[in-house]
Amino acid sequence: MKKVYSARDIDDLHRGGGMGSIPAGAILTPSARDRMKELGVAKHNGNPTRGGTSDDGIDASVRASSPKADLERLFNSPAVHALKEQICEIGRRLWQRAYVDGNGGNLSIRLTEDVVLCTPTLVSKGFMKPEDLCLVDLDGNQLAGVKKRTSEILMHLQIMKAQPKARAVSHAHPPYATGFAVAGVQPPTCMIPEIEVFIGRVPIAPYETPGTIEMGRKVAELVNEHNTVLMENHGVVSWSNTIEDAYFKMEIVEAYCRTVIVTTQLGVQPKQFSPKHLKDLLDIKQTLGVPDPRIGLKECELCDNDGWRPGVTCAVPAKGGDSAKPEGDSEAESVVQAVTAEIMNRLKG
Structure with a gap:
């Protein structure tokens, strides 16, 4: 009897990188087909593949267990090179906006069921080059790339x-x-x-x-x-x-x-x-x-938003355990009040 796959089954297989285990002739429920479409997974000749060369040019049949030559071919393919350039561009944006400093931050793209493209360690995201990127499996083992993958x-x-x-x-x-x-x-x-x-x-x-x-x-x-x-x-x-x-x-x-x-x-x-x-x-x-x-x-x-507070005022406990109002600089407080009033008047105007 042919196995019937639901959307939940597809999600479970996808999480574990096991989409290739769906046998030819398996029955997919409408929700399962919709979920595969959402995930960018197509079913070709009974073998589910991610993306498909017709969509993004990536050889979706490559797995982490594929021969090293196949992994290198995927890693150096024009389609993946385009994604490498995109990652480098995003890295530059992160750096230019000061969202990262030093060698901080990291980016990744899932290419196939269990193969992921990612940024390297110890490299500024503002100055990455496509050849710096790495290929890993879903357990973090490095599959390709000269530099070491991000930690x-x-x-x-x-x-x-x-x-x-x-x-x-x-x-x-x-x-x-x-x-x-x-x-x-x-x-x-x-x-x-x-x-x-x-x-x-x-x-x-x-x-x-x-x-x-x-x-x-x-x-x-x-x-x-x-x-x-x-x-x-x-x-x-x-x-x-x-x-x-x-x-x-x-x-x-x-x-x-x-x-x-x-x-x-x-x-x-x-x-x-x-x-x-x-x-x-x-x-x-x-x-x-x-x-x-x-x-x-x-x-x-x-x-x-009851749990949110825009600021915290700390008081120094008085002797005896009671809270005492902290002494402030009255002149400084007057300046702050005057500046605040001026800002509010300008906003109203």
Whole structure:
């Protein structure tokens, strides 16, 4: 009897890099066929392959277990070279925007079922060349490339295993978003439409040592419902179906965090749009197929920022355990009030 494959079966096989195990003549449910299409996987002569040479020019039949000559041919093919150039371009953008420094940050693209293209270690993302890039399997073993692969590829691979739609991953340290990650403060919601549609809530993954599989697992726990994650005391990671879109999400979250910080410095309570307006945005998001755990919630459950505070005031405990109001510089306070009043008057004008 022929085995019937559902969309869930396809996801399970995709996570483990086992799409090639679907036998010829297997029955695919409509949802399974739709999921394979979403993943960029085509079924040729009974053998599922990623992408297909007709779409992106990549030989999707190559696996990590393929002969070294086949892996080298894939690695040096024109189609993969184009992706290498794209990764180098994204790396330059990250560096030019000061989202990375030194040799920080890393990028990756899943080429076939279990073969991934990634950036090298100890190389500035602003000055990478196509020949610097590496090829690895889903366990992080290097398959091709002169330079050593990035130490943080294990996180990328955990994301790809947990989220079948994650064909590309971008990791960097943009300062404003990373500031939220270091402070352990989840960015508030319902302030700017773009982030609600393209990203949504941005969770914080607990800190783990960079380069370890434990760090990857902490992030991977969040990627089924979120395409962008803050990494506590570390940085930001985003995923998408293309490396450029993964980078766009990095730009969006950084611009948003910067705007929130600037807003809190104006001395007024930040304005939010209503839960009804957020629901409208979530409806748009749903049509785009972007995951968001808030889809389906009641309006009264949206735009809850009770856990967010724009700043913290510390008081020195008085003798006896009571809090005492800290002494301040009255002259400095007067200057601050005058400057704030002037800014507000100009904004009103």
